[in-house]
Amino acid sequence: MIEIKNLSKSFTTADKQISALNNIDLTIQDGDIYGIIGMSGAGKSTLVRCINMLERPTEGSVIIDGQDIGTLKESQLRKVRRNIAMIFQGFNLLMQRSCLDNICFPLELAGVKKSEAKKKALELLNIVELPDKANAYPAQLSGGQQQRIAIARALATNPKVLLCDEATSALDPKTTHAILELIRDINKRLKITVIIITHQMSVVEDICNKVAILDEGKIVEEGDVSEIFANPRSDAAKRLVFPDGSNEVLLNDTDQRQLRVVFNGALAASEPIITQMAIDEHIAANILYASTKCLGDRVYGSMILGFENDDDIIARAIAYLNKNKNVITEEVNNNV
Amino acid sequence: MFDKILSPEAVSEALTIMVEEMPFGLWETFYVTVVSTIAAVIIGLPLGVLLVAGEKDGILPLPKAFMHILNVVINLLRSIPFLLLMIMVFPLARLIVGTSVGTTASIVPLVIAAFPFVARLIESSLREINPNIIEAAQSMGASPIQIIIKVMIPESVPSLISNITIAITTILGYTAMSGIIGGGGLGKIAINYGYYRYKYLVMIIAVIILIILVQLFQSIGTYLAVKLDKRIKH
Numbered sequence: 360m361i362e363i364k365n366l367s368k369s370f371t372t373a374d375k376q377i378s379a380l381n382n383i384d385l386t387i388q389d390g391d392i393y394g395i396i397g398m399s400g401a402g403k404s405t406l407v408r409c410i411n412m413l414e415r416p417t418e419g420s421v422i423i424d425g426q427d428i429g430t431l432k433e434s435q436l437r438k439v440r441r442n443i444a445m446i447f448q449g450f451n452l453l454m455q456r457s458c459l460d461n462i463c464f465p466l467e468l469a470g471v472k473k474s475e476a477k478k479k480a481l482e483l484l485n486i487v488e489l490p491d492k493a494n495a496y497p498a499q500l501s502g503g504q505q506q507r508i509a510i511a512r513a514l515a516t517n518p519k520v521l522l523c524d525e526a527t528s529a530l531d532p533k534t535t536h537a538i539l540e541l542i543r544d545i546n547k548r549l550k551i552t553v554i555i556i557t558h559q560m561s562v563v564e565d566i567c568n569k570v571a572i573l574d575e576g577k578i579v580e581e582g583d584v585s586e587i588f589a590n591p592r593s594d595a596a597k598r599l600v601f602p603d604g605s606n607e608v609l610l611n612d613t614d615q616r617q618l619r620v621v622f623n624g625a626l627a628a629s630e631p632i633i634t635q636m637a638i639d640e641h642i643a644a645n646i647l648y649a650s651t652k653c654l655g656d657r658v659y660g661s662m663i664l665g666f667e668n669d670d671d672i673i674a675r676a677i678a679y680l681n682k683n684k685n686v687i688t689e690e691v692n693n694n695v
Numbered sequence: 696m697f698d699k700i701l702s703p704e705a706v707s708e709a710l711t712i713m714v715e716e717m718p719f720g721l722w723e724t725f726y727v728t729v730v731s732t733i734a735a736v737i738i739g740l741p742l743g744v745l746l747v748a749g750e751k752d753g754i755l756p757l758p759k760a761f762m763h764i765l766n767v768v769i770n771l772l773r774s775i776p777f778l779l780l781m782i783m784v785f786p787l788a789r790l791i792v793g794t795s796v797g798t799t800a801s802i803v804p805l806v807i808a809a810f811p812f813v814a815r816l817i818e819s820s821l822r823e824i825n826p827n828i829i830e831a832a833q834s835m836g837a838s839p840i841q842i843i844i845k846v847m848i849p850e851s852v853p854s855l856i857s858n859i860t861i862a863i864t865t866i867l868g869y870t871a872m873s874g875i876i877g878g879g880g881l882g883k884i885a886i887n888y889g890y891y892r893y894k895y896l897v898m899i900i901a902v903i904i905l906i907i908l909v910q911l912f913q914s915i916g917t918y919l920a921v922k923l924d925k926r927i928k929h
Contacts, residue, residue: 411834437836444835451831455850455925465835467845496925516835 361387361410361520361552366419368405379405381576383419387569389519392546392553394567394584396560396599402576403556407524410554411443412436423520441469444513448525450505452497458484458508459493465515476515483511487541503534510541514549521545523555527562539566560599564588564652572596588652589623589659615665616673617647617691618680624657625685632686633664636679642672663691700895709896716884721904723798724880727870731802732863735809742769742810743817744843754829755839772811777869780804781876801870801878809866816858820851853924860916864909871905881905 368380379402387393397403408414410421412428420427428439444465452461459480466476484490487507497505506526513521523542527535543566546553555567563570563584571581574595580587591600625632636642644664651660666672673690680688699705745765749757775783781804785795788803824847832846848855871882881901889898921927 413830413833434838437838440834440836445831447827447831449825449827451825451827453828453846453850455852457925464832464845468832468835468837468841498926512835522834 360389360424361385361554362420362422363387363406363410364420364422366406366409366416366421368402368409368414368416368418379576380409380416383576383578385571385578385581387552387554389552390546390550391569392543392555392567394555394557394563394570395573396557396563396570397573397595398598399558401573401595403558403573404524406573407445407522407554407556410520410522411440411445441465441516442518443520443522444516444518445522445524446506446509446513446526448528450497450502450509450529452505452509452512454497457494457496458489458500461497461508462512462515465512469516479515480511483514486514486545487511501534502530503538506530506534506538507541510538510545514545514551518551520552520554523553523557525556525558528557528559532561535562536565542566572599585624585657585659590621614668615645615647616668618644618664618666618673618676618688619691620662620664620680621687622651622658622660622662623685623687624659625683626657632680632683636676640675640679642666642676642679644676657685700899705894705896709894709900712884712888712894712897713900717881717900717904720879720881720884720901721908724867724870724882724905724908727798727802727805727873727878727880728863728867731805731809731866731870732859734802734806735813735862735866736859738806738810739813740817742814743821744847746814746818747821747847748839748843754833754842769811769814772807773815775808777804777808777872778875780808781873796877798877798879801873801876805866805869805873808869809862812865813859813862816862817855820854820858821847823854824850853920853926856916856920856923860913860920863912863916867905867909867912881908 363383363385366380366383367378369376369378371377383406385393395403395406405414409416412421412431416429420429422428423439423443426439428436431439452458453464456464459477462480462483463473463476466479467473471479481490481493484493487510489504489507489511492500492504492508497508500508521542526542527538530538539562542553542555545551546566555562557563567584569582570584570587571578572587572593572595573579574593579593580591580596587596588600591597633644633646636644644666646662647665648663649660651658651662653659664676666676677688677690680686742765745757746762746769747753748755749762749765751759781801784804784807787807788800789795791803792799794800828850829842829846832842837846870878870880871885874880874882874884874886877883881904885898885901888894889901
């Protein structure tokens with residue numbers, strides 16, 4: 360378990376103090392895939408570097424399995440860092456070493472025998488599905504392959520935690536997905552807690568079970584991914600969940616009445632509720648706006664439906680839609 | 696003065712001198728250059744590492760005063776003209792090799808002139824390393840010494856070779872100058888015959904051989920730097 364308690368970090372430049380993180384409190388349970396998301400400049404990278412003390416926090420503490428690692432001496436900290444592996448946006452492989460030697464590198468640092476290190480490295484090359492790249496050099500690999508080697512290197516010392524600092528940001532969507540699959544697999548198979556720093560909501564959506572939203576150095580929202588997707592409360596969360604800007608476009612020059620339907624994990628595939636409403640209640644709805652996302656077999660997000668200007672129709676529509684589990688319907692006026 | 700330079704007598708005389716003097720002169724130049732470069736690298740490499748690692752934001756921050764002195768000393772040594780430096784270190788040469796004249800004695804000022812230069816070249820090579828790679832090594836629990844030995848130096852090998860090649864060609868130029876204080880080699884032949892005895896053809900031939908030598912060192916250096924760089928897809 361990783362507990363981040365009341366953590367603050369500020370940098371002093373020539374003329375002023377810049378506060379990068381403010382009173383961060385987070386608890387990450389063993390086995391979590393925990394996403395920390397925020398726009399660039401929100402302080403994500405600083406936060407992740409405080410977890411392994413690459414950046415010393417100005418205040419507060421990071422407690423890993425009961426041990427406050429901020430109080431450790433450099434030499435003790437180096438040992439602890441072998442349990443907290445890290446992968447990066449730029450992969451950061453040693454360019455003059457072969458892939459095999461890159462994976463052996465952390466073992467070499469830890470003083471593991473060469474033959475043992477090599478055996479472990481070959482095993483890891485299989486896990487990341489690049490068994491034939493042992494003697495290749497990083498420059499000969501694609502970005503996705505380099506990140507796989509970096510992951511293998513990170514796993515060499517059997518860490519308990521894997522920190523991913525924008526690990527997929529330099530990759531195309533398909534490769535991103537493959538790398539995330541690999542991380543998910545590692546999380547399950549090797550029981551490694553994963554902390555993912557990203558600015559892409561799709562990454563969180565893809566593999567995280569928990570998420571914290573970081574905005575201007577503060578945690579503005581945190582919790583289960585599904586909850587935050589269904590009902591983003593903070594502005595920062597709304598911006599991330601609905602990246603296309605102001606999410607709901609209401610028509611002003613219409614005499615239609617408008618309802619907002621929020622899907623809070625309704626079963627998506629089995630219940631075509633808008634169509635069903637037309638059949639059952641003979642109410643025709645215009646879909647004026649929709650932004651929904653499917654997580655597993657459940658749907659999250661919201662819709663704006665337009666109806667005839669008739670009190671009876673509106674009342675019946677609201678009643679009908681609200682009968683569905685995990686659907687919340689309310690009338691909205693033009694300036695919502 | 697140059698009109699009789701290619702007269703049959705001058706050519707045959709030059710050839711005789713060349714055959715007699717050149718093989719040993721070439722050897723001396725080669726020997727002095729290589730020994731001085733090796734010594735300069737042995738002293739300059741750790742200093743170059745200190746210049747980078749010892750900075751405020753480096754991996755092994757050293758006291759500010761120490762870094763300041765190091766920088767000043769290196770700049771000071773680099774700003775003394777080589778000709779004057781040779782004369783100034785006579786006593787030191789006598790102390791180290793027992794004499795202040797001759798080929799071996801000329802190695803002392805060469806090393807003193809070259810090591811600060813080499814330190815700066817190595818500094819610039821080490822600064823080329825992507826700092827994120829060093830951060831990655833730190834995240835894996837590497838100590839400062841491990842980072843220097845296993846990351847900084849190996850990762851900058853191609854650049855180090857390129858820069859040491861620059862150093863070796865510069866030192867080669869200096870060895871010619873050391874002919875003035877009795878240092879052996881091609882420089883001595885050029886000065887003794889060409890300057891003191893007006894045998895210009897000998898001087899020109901010596902210079903041509905020096906040029907070829909520089910080309911040779913440079914070609915080998917460039918070849919190695921490219922060959923050993925694993926970032927290049929061969």
